Structure formats: C-alpha cells, structure tokens
C-alpha cells in the first residue's frame with residue numbers, strides 16, 4: 364500500500380480521488396481549507412507552509428504520491444493564488460518526501476480552461492514565480508468586474524500546465540525518478556460548477572465555449588480514475604503532460620495542433 368497526499372479532499376474531484384485511493388487500500392492524507400487530515404489555506408504563503416508541514420508530520424517524511432488538486436474558479440485574485448502558487452508550493456514543498464519513495468509520482472489538476480483566452484502578462488508573472496506581481500495584475504483585473512475577472516481562471520491553469528511541462532523533465536523531477544503531470548478535465552459535476560449547470564441558460568453558455576462531444580459532463584469519479592493512475596506505480600513514463608479528460612473539448616478547440 365502507498366501513502367498519498369490529496370489537496371482539495373473535502374469536495375468534488377479531490378474527495379472522489381481520496382475515496383478511490385482508500386478503497387484500493389492506500390493511505391490518504393487529505394488537505395483542505397474546510398476540513399481534512401490537514402486543514403490549511405493554500406492561498407497564502409503561511410497556509411502553504413502549514414499544509415506542507417502538516418502532511419510531512421502525518422506521513423513521517425515519506426510520500427509515494429501527491430495529487431495537487433485544490434482549486435478555485437472565482438473571478439478573483441485568490442483563484443491565481445490557490446490554483447498556481449498554492450499548487451506549485453505544495454508540489455515543491457512535498458518533493459523531498461517523494462524522493463524517499465521507491466516509486467514516487469506527482470500530478471496537478473489543471474483544466475480545459477487552459478485552452479481559453481488568457482492574460483499573457485499574468486501567465487508570465489506566474490511562471491516567473493513573482494507572486495506579488497501576479498496578484499497585483501490579478502487584483503486589477505478583478506476590480507474591472509466579473510467579465511475581466513473571468514480571464515483569471517484560464518490564466519492560472521495555463522500557467523500551471525506550462526509550469527508542469529517546464530519542471531517535469533528537470534533533475535528535480537525526472538532526474539529523481541518522479542513523473543510529474545497534470546490532468547485537464549472538461550466540465551465536472553461538482554459544487555464548483557453546480558450553480559452554472561443547474562440552469563439551461565448556464566448550460567447553453569458553457570456549450571458555446573466548452574464543446575464536449577463525448578459522453579457530456581463528467582462525474583468526479585471519472586477524473587479520479589485518471590488521477591489515481593497517474594500517481595500509481597503503473598505510470599512509469601508519462602512526463603510533463605497535461606492529459607485532457609474532457610469528452611473531446613481539446614480536440615475540437617485545437618484540431619490538428621498536436
């Protein structure tokens with residue numbers, strides 16, 4: 364049996380992933396701002412430190428896998444803080460514990476929203492690791508209202524997928540035998556999108572930007588199955604990928620651009 368840390372474990376995809384891994388006989392240390400084995404707020408540097416220390420304490424210093432999944436989808440600066448900086452800090456903070464495993468694995472939850480329009484200077488600030496600048500840009504976009512703020516979520520996820528792609532082949536990850544990847548779900552029936560998909564108007568608006576020709580919306584368990592495989596011992600060579608689990612959204616939007 365393996366020991367995993369799963370963030371965002373109190374709801375949706377994180378909750379389903381923790382449950383699946385536990386059903387398979389593994390130990391899961393759940394991290395969330397609401398409730399969990401470790402309660403910490405990944406939107407702040409202090410909260411991220413608490414999360415890392417809490418997991419290391421619970422795990423006794425050795426982890427086999429990290430599922431960095433916690434996220435926010437609000438048109439606010441906090442979305443950038445949690446989705447990019449919180450995810451990166453958690454992965455970097457727990458990496459030393461992964462190095463102690465015989466078959467370490469790491470995965471982040473990105474989104475099909477990586478394919479939507481982004482704010483390029485914000486993505487660059489994230490990738491430069493400049494949280495002060497990124498949050499200053501984000502606060503300014505947020506202040507312009509929800510329409511301008513809508514770019515924050517795609518920007519945070521584009522930065523995250525790009526960070527995974529840049530980091531994965533380096534001595535820090537591939538060089539230590541750690542496959543690092545991301546998943547990019549289409550629309551998943553979780554509390555994050557419950558209000559939006561509850562109305563016909565919301566569903567129509569979504570269908571215009573998120574085409575999902577195969578099987579429609581996902582259940583959280585269907586994303587959990589892919590996350591669980593990416594952090595399993597079976598995954599030996601998938602490296603730096605963002606795996607779209609989106610009912611065809613990526614192939615419709617990007618076409619031949621493989």
Ligand code: NAD
Pocket residue numbers: 370371372373374375376377394395396397403404405406432433434435436445472473474475476547548549550551552553554555556
């Ligand atoms: P959810 O809202 O059900 O769960 C997200 C969890 O993250 C919650 O338990 C929440 O408390 C936690 N969280 C939020 N902010 C946090 C913080 N500051 N510190 C610690 N924990 C925090 O949503 P979900 O759909 O399960 O989302 C999981 C991941 O999947 C997110 O990264 C999200 O962006 C991504 N995603 C979701 C969808 C979708 O359609 N639901 C699509 C693509 C990607």
